[in-house]
Amino acid sequence: MKTVLVVLTIVFFGVTTSYGGAWGPIGSSSTYNYINDEGELLEVTYSSNGNRTSRYHRYWGAVVSETMIEDTLGNVFLTYSGLYHQGAIDPDYGYSFDPGLMVLDFPLSVGEAWAASGVGSGFYEPTCEAEFQFHVVSELEVSVPAGVFSVYEVSLVNQSCLDYPQSGSYFLSPEFGPIILPGGFMLLDINGVVSGEETSFGGLKALYR
Secondary structure, three states: OOOOOOEEEEEEEOOOOOHHHHOOOOOOOEEEEEEOOOOOEEEEEEEEEOOEEEEEEEOOOEEEEEEEEEOOOOOEEEEEEEEEEOOOOOOOEEEEEEEEEEEEOOOOOOOOEEEEEEEEEEOOOOEEEEEEEEEEEEEEEEEEOOEEEEEEEEEEEEOOOOOOOOOEEEEEEOOOEEEEEOOOEEEEEEOOEOOOOOOOHHHHHHHHO
16 A cells, blocks of 8 residues: 655634534544545644644645635635645745635535635745636535545636645535545545444534544
8 A cells, every 4th residue: 555645734714613614624633534546545634723723634745834714704715825845944835815715615506616816925936826716516425435425526726836725626525524635535534433334424423523
């Protein structure tokens, strides 16, 4: 089995009682493990301090650090993105966006589409032109090693100087957030717990909290 190593840090600020906070392990301390058909592993660790949640993607020996904020409606905006090689102190790039780029437009509904664009200010290169195209493709049920989940498929086309978030399809559960990530990474377990059978969101969530 091949293991790939990356770290993606996402920090969320703002209210966590509306949509954004409900679509992922915001406000909790959890480790999500994923696997793809090639046997590559991806580990996502969430650590929380009040309304701040950091997410670490261990993948490809790089560190991607992102900061997200929520507005009063629970929509989620990207305000910072930085890329670090593993062990590096200074980023390869780091860009701040003001206003932020909307990466989740709630409530999600099939057929919905939105775009986000802006110019970020950076450490080394002075500016970064970012453009994202989002489309809610379908609502479906998916079976992954961690269990069976009802999800929305959200496609992303990233046309920007940023390497992340990656273009591809994101399968998002209303309670657990990302179940399948680009590259075919399927949720393997949360905190080492695997459901192994169909179960209600409430019952599965109780195992992981």
